[in-house]
Amino acid sequence: MEDEVDRLVAAWRRERPDLDVEPLEVLSRVSRLARHLDRARRLAFAEHHLESWEFDVLTALRRAGTPYQLSPGQLLTQTLVTSGTMTNRIDRLAKKGLVARLPDPSDRRGVLVRLTDEGRDRADQALAGLLAQERAILAELSPAQRGELAGLLRQLTAPFDNIPG
Amino acid sequence: MEDEVDRLVAAWRRERPDLDVEPLEVLSRVSRLARHLDRARRLAFAEHHLESWEFDVLTALRRAGTPYQLSPGQLLTQTLVTSGTMTNRIDRLAKKGLVARLPDPSDRRGVLVRLTDEGRDRADQALAGLLAQERAILAELSPAQRGELAGLLRQLTAPFDNIPG
DNA sequence: GTGAAGTGTCTTGACGTCGAGGTAAATGGG
DNA sequence: CCCATTTACCTCGACGTCAAGACACTTCAC
Numbered sequence: 308m309e310d311e312v313d314r315l316v317a318a319w320r321r322e323r324p325d326l327d328v329e330p331l332e333v334l335s336r337v338s339r340l341a342r343h344l345d346r347a348r349r350l351a352f353a354e355h356h357l358e359s360w361e362f363d364v365l366t367a368l369r370r371a372g373t374p375y376q377l378s379p380g381q382l383l384t385q386t387l388v389t390s391g392t393m394t395n396r397i398d399r400l401a402k403k404g405l406v407a408r409l410p411d412p413s414d415r416r417g418v419l420v421r422l423t424d425e426g427r428d429r430a431d432q433a434l435a436g437l438l439a440q441e442r443a444i445l446a447e448l449s450p451a452q453r454g455e456l457a458g459l460l461r462q463l464t465a466p467f468d469n470i471p472g
Numbered sequence: 473m474e475d476e477v478d479r480l481v482a483a484w485r486r487e488r489p490d491l492d493v494e495p496l497e498v499l500s501r502v503s504r505l506a507r508h509l510d511r512a513r514r515l516a517f518a519e520h521h522l523e524s525w526e527f528d529v530l531t532a533l534r535r536a537g538t539p540y541q542l543s544p545g546q547l548l549t550q551t552l553v554t555s556g557t558m559t560n561r562i563d564r565l566a567k568k569g570l571v572a573r574l575p576d577p578s579d580r581r582g583v584l585v586r587l588t589d590e591g592r593d594r595a596d597q598a599l600a601g602l603l604a605q606e607r608a609i610l611a612e613l614s615p616a617q618r619g620e621l622a623g624l625l626r627q628l629t630a631p632f633d634n635i636p637g
Numbered sequence: 638g639t640g641a642a643g644t645g646t647c648t649t650g651a652c653g654t655c656g657a658g659g660t661a662a663a664t665g666g667g
Numbered sequence: 668c669c670c671a672t673t674t675a676c677c678t679c680g681a682c683g684t685c686a687a688g689a690c691a692c693t694t695c696a697c
Contacts, residue, residue, distance in 0.1 A: 308630040311550070318535035326599070330606035333618055334509060336625035341506030342552045343632040344499060360683075370483035380645060385476070387507045392684050394647050399683095416645045416692045434491070441495035447627045453498055456624040460501035462612045465473040467508040525653075544676060557654050559677050564653095581662045581675045644693070655682080663674070 312336050344444075351440045355433040362437070364396050365405060365430035368422040375422035378411065382420065405429060477501045509609075516605045520598040527602070529561050530570060530595035533587040540587035543576065547585065570594060 312335045319328040367385045368375050379393050400406040405426035411417030477500045484493040513524050532550045533540050544558050565571040570591035576582030
């Protein structure tokens with residue numbers, strides 16, 4: 308089955324036969340697929356009355372385990388947004404009662420963001436919905452293919468995640 | 473080499489051992505990698521004084537071949553943005569002299585967006601820069617692995633690209 | 638201890654995107 | 668033909684993000 312990137316690459320080969328556009332076969336697909344996934348996630352979360360950005364923050368806290376709290380800085384590295392964005396997100400989630408801001412007892416510059424009970428429940432429900440949707444998308448691939456794909460992607464993401472970028 | 477998604481998946485298995493979070497091994501990596509790529513692209517384009525969104529539009533037109541023109545609607549499907557966004561993008565590119573808006577002679581509702589000479593040159597230069605950067609990122613993988621990865625990704629993107637979603 | 642550098646978070650303003658809705662033109666069944 | 672539907676693009680207001688910089692506190696070398 309052909310996809311939009313096949314058409315894109317073919318067009319470049321016609322227009323710029325002097326260039327080697329092979330990198331696009333991988334990385335343009337990654338970007339485009341991510342964009343499609345964003346849209347799909349938005350729909351899935353809407354059923355639980357959550358925005359994607361809310362899900363990202365709530366689940367980061369949920370994964371941290373009891374007592375479900377992290378510093379804004381820790382949330383930054385997990386969600387890949389800037390500090391100003393995170394401040395704004397925490398404000399809005401706090402206003403909705405899904406998280407609470409607490410002073411960090413060990414560093415007076417610091418803050419701890421704690422998930423409320425409602426926040427935890429909402430995160431759990433939305434996660435279940437997301438996994439169901441993602442399973443459907445991945446049904447295109449065999450389990451072995453999924454494992455292979457995960458491994459290849461890990462090789463590309465590891466440098467970004469380990470060398471501060 | 474471990475990446476952030478390995479840590480994320482391990483955390484979920486600890487916190488929610490009842491759930492099968494295997495889909496995240498693939499799709500969270502896709503989303504995170506795309507985010508890293510966005511940042512890297514922004515840096516690469518800055519050297520050519522282009523924004524990512526400008527690159528996306530200009531190269532879509534460049535790929536179309538002489539006379540380098542497409543309708544806003546065709547640009548939508550290639551760039552995965554909404555029509556309001558595209559109108560805005562075309563406005564700004566036209567103001568910078570990189571594209572021109574022409575009436576579509578065969579449909580009076582329609583518009584054709586045409587690349588200017590300067591727009592074409594800028595697109596060509598930025599593309600070369602992008603490819604160099606992407607090649608560096610993909611050096612993590614062997615040619616065979618890159619081919620495999622492209623094939624697996626195609627299987628996931630094809631349904632999105634072919635069934636209107 | 639003290640001052641300089643580093644760290645953690647928040648503030649601000651500009652910007653780009655989205656979604657909903659609006660207008661105008663094309664299409665097609667009766 | 669004609670009217671309902673569809674298609675193509677644009678307008679507008681709300682919203683989320685970013686980058687740069689401000690501020691308060693901590694750390695470390697001396």
